[in-house]
Amino acid sequence: xxxxxxxxxxxxxxxxxxxxxxxxxxxxxxxxxxxxxxxxxxxxxxxxxxxxxxxxxxxxxxxxxxxxxxxxxxxxxxxxxxxxxxxxxxxxxxxxxxxxxxxxxxxxxxxxxxxxxxxxxxxxxxxxxxxxxxxxxxxxxxxxxxxx
Ligand code: AMP
Ligand code: ZN
Numbered sequence: 001x002x003x004x005x006x007x008x009x010x011x012x013x014x015x016x017x018x019x020x021x022x023x024x025x026x027x028x029x030x031x032x033x034x035x036x037x038x039x040x041x042x043x044x045x046x047x048x049x050x051x052x053x054x055x056x057x058x059x060x061x062x063x064x065x066x067x068x069x070x071x072x073x074x075x076x077x078x079x080x081x082x083x084x085x086x087x088x089x090x091x092x093x094x095x096x097x098x099x100x101x102x103x104x105x106x107x108x109x110x111x112x113x114x115x116x117x118x119x120x121x122x123x124x125x126x127x128x129x130x131x132x133x134x135x136x137x138x139x140x141x142x143x144x145x146x147x148x
Contacts, residue, residue: 004051012103030066043082045108084110
């Protein structure tokens with residue numbers, strides 16, 4: 001594997017380098033999974049690529065696949081170990097989305113029937129209401145951007 005991008009001021013790079021401690025629950029050649037230090041629920045886990053990439057769109061193919069692979073492998077054991085009824089799995093991607101640590105990390109948050117939490121749809125307090133034409137337009141613009 002080629003040398004990974006690294007930021008010596010990044011807290012997750014420092015955890016990857018074992019300069020600061022973390023509760024590691026899984027290690028792969030391209031990923032590390034640790035317990036969140038300020039969990040929203042017991043078993044709240046972060047899956048981190050070993051390389052320093054700020055947002056999902058900056059992660060190269062191999063590491064991107066490895067992050068999703070780790071998320072998929074870990075959700076079941078985390079739910080079993082915590083007795084969870086489900087999980088919310090997601091990324092705060094960019095500061096506007098609430099990302100505080102600028103090193104990509106996927107959250108696995110165990111969910112319980114009575115935990116009082118909401119779905120991902122609750123992250124926007126005032127959802128937009130778009131017309132069919134507006135939906136067609138944004139879909140076309142995204143398709144163009146993918147092809148560009
Ligand atoms: P985000 O808002 O998506 O950037 O989330 C950052 C997460 O990292 C938060 O849930 C923090 O509790 C967690 N966090 C920050 N520092 C540490 C650390 N040293 N060890 C484990 N988790 C951390
Ligand atoms: Zn980093």
